[in-house]
Amino acid sequence: MASMEATPALGMPLKQDHAPPQGDAQQKMAVVIASGQCISRSLVCNGDQDCEEDGADEDRCEERKTVCDIDKTPLNSELTGAGFDIITGETKGRVIHTKSFGGQCRKVFSGDRREYYRLSESVLAYNFQVKVQNDFSYEFFNSTWSYMKHKERYENSNKYKQTQNENLQKSKQLMVVENSVEVAQFINNRPDFLTLAEPFWKELFNLPVVYEYSVYRRLIEHFGTHFLHSGSLGGHYKVIFYMDTDKMKAEGVSITDLYKCTSSGWNAIIVKKKKKECTKLDELLLTSSGTSGNKIKGDPYIEGGSPSAVAGLSYLDLNNPAGNSQMYTSWAASVTDYPRVIKKKLTPLYDLVKEVPCSSVKKHYLKHAIEEYMAENDPCKCQPCQNGGEAAVEGTQCVCYCKPYTFGAACELGTLVQDQPGVVDGQWSCWSSWSACSGGRKSRSRSCNNPSPRGGGKACLGEQHESKPCEDEELQHLRLIEPHCFDLSIKPTEFCSPPPLLENGFVQNAENSYPVGKNIVYACKHGYSLVGDPVAKCLSNLQWQVGERYCHETACLLPDLEGGLQGEPWKPVYEIGERITLSCPHGMHLEGAHSILCEPSLKWSPDVKTIQCKRPLQPSVPSVKTEVTDPKCQPWEKVHQSQCVCKMPYECGHSPSVSFMKLIRGIYLYLISLFSTPSTCLAEVDVQNGPVRHQKFQCKCL
Secondary structure: OOOEOOOOOOOOOOOEOOOOOOOHHHHHEEEOOOOOOEEEHHHOOOOOOOOOOOOHHHOOOOOOOOOOOOOOOOOOHHHHHEEEEOOOOEEEEEOEOOOOOOOOOEEEEEOOOOEEEEEOOOEEEEEOOOEEOOOOEEEEEOOHHHHHHHHHHHOOOOOOOOOOHHHHOOOEEEEEEEEEEEEEEEEEOOHHHOOEOHHHHHHHHHOOOOOOHHHHHHHHHHHOOEEEEEEEEEEEEEEEEEEEHHHHHHHOOOHHHHHHHHHOOOOOOOOOOOOHHHHHHHHHHHHHHOOOOOEEEOEEOOEOOOHHHHHOOOEEEOOOHHHHHHHHHHHHHHOOOOOEEEEEEEEEHHHHOOOOOOHHHHHHHHHHHHHHHHHOOOHHHOOOOOOOOEEEEEOOEEEEEOOOOEEOOOOOEEOOOOOOOOOEOOOOOOOOOOOOOEOOEEEEEOOOOOOOOEOOOOOOOOOOEEEEEOOOHHHHHHHHHOHHHOOOOOOOOOEEOOOOOOOOEEEOOOOOOEEOOOEEEEEEOOOEEEEEOOEEEEOOOOOEEOOOEEEEEOOEEOOOOOOOOEEEOOOOEEOOOOEEEEEOOOOOEEEOOOEEEEOOOOOEEOOHHHOEEEOOOOOOOOOOOOOOOOOOOOOOEEEEOOEEEEOOHHHOOOOEOOEEEEEOOOEEEEEOEOOOOOOOOOOOEOOOOOOEOOOOOOOEOO
């Protein structure tokens, strides 16, 4: 609504510049007084605060029904509704109302915390499943250029911030150490079913219906360029260490040698194994780090975990793997209480422009503004790098990613080895501004001179000139169906009631009001396809011109897994013949089938209701008092309350053993210290997360 004044309570007259929904629609919709958002009247007086900021839907209720017996949402689930800036990599303001339940009582069980939580309607699926990688991954790159290309290919990102100024003075190679901890996974609903966060909705409401980049950019700065489609709550550990290329060459060390070391057990955090290649790796890291003693320093890129636990992760002590492991374990344990969204999949923010006047026009302009915002960081604005280096924008500065054996601010130093010297491939300059309209079209151009190809280098790929109609075709279409959004003298006074509901479907361009002449388009949710005419129109008699349509089921939907049941793979819809493998949290066992199949009938077989996670039955206590004997424990365990539990590191002493450390409520990581002395630690030892198989080295407590 374009303007609105607060009134004392629901049902009181509203001062507004257009009519509210009438008739049956008025019974279905209720106006949130403070902001102007509309919610379903079925959500009024249901015990849930569906009006995010003021709770007006629960004011002055003569009768109040209770929809659900719990209100507690999963810890930190509000992170699933945040915006994200793909340019800066920063989490932004909330765009999704993550505590709107839509009158539903959907629950999810946490086997870790042994309790149920309520899911908001914004989440299509939410799964408590702790995933801890016991092994660290190691990747080696012979230049920052190689690492950037790797990120572009595998991570859809070329953002890598060089923080060590000394790397500009020498050619460096990179060692990237990574690991992750997941505590929960989620999939958000599709945009049409998401309730907008009230601050974000207000910003959309106040956007102009003419294109003003500065105003639209301000919204992008607050809420980002994208929002979350899916991801995991947890933490991601990544530290980049540097090695002097000249030192590696002098020592005759190749990246292949370094992979031999790390693949055979070298681990500065947990495992230390003395091999020839590993000794050289230690020396390279120490020499390049420039730190005193046996500590090496890297560039940390840590997501999640408490600030105090993150602080010490940029340094590693090569002579103290136990201390390093303690630092890492402290961080990993803190991720449960300080998670971030990792392994995220994103959707453009403009897909959330809805439920405001002229939403289709504002959506078009926001899409254009995001493209313009991202173009601000186009490396075409930078001076060309030398020796085949590639330019990029970090913040407001241009940087160069240098190829092997080259370095310097512009990669001007060193010698290009892998490519032929003097050969320069061409790169495009930035596009010029659009020309004035001529014959109903406008044009722009760019040049292959940033740099120009020379010495037999490749020419630029792509077109040098581009033209398009003076007015975007989509805007021309919007001008026809929503003329009042372009000509402010046209003020709509007649409105249709909200369009008819479509079972398992929705209106793609839903708004708060539907003036005469407004066209809408129906679509179906995941797992359904639309049969019939998708378009409906608000006629002059204030009725909808609608044809027959329905949503036809085409796939099996994600089943409701209750009581701790967990499933893999985990996605919104499944094709016929696909299976879900079922499992239970630690301490519970599966009763029933271990998998379910999507049948041609689009039903799951067997019925998931016949499958349960159950706790082992406790043996009955005998009435006759018997002598209690302590169990026989493994060397790394101790007796506590007649049970074997893991020893703490300081309790290990000097006995040969393997130390286990409890991490993240029931998940065990084994921490093994391996040395070159052969020993009798050859037997297979069963542990919570898998066996330790035939380690041919002496085992000791950490």
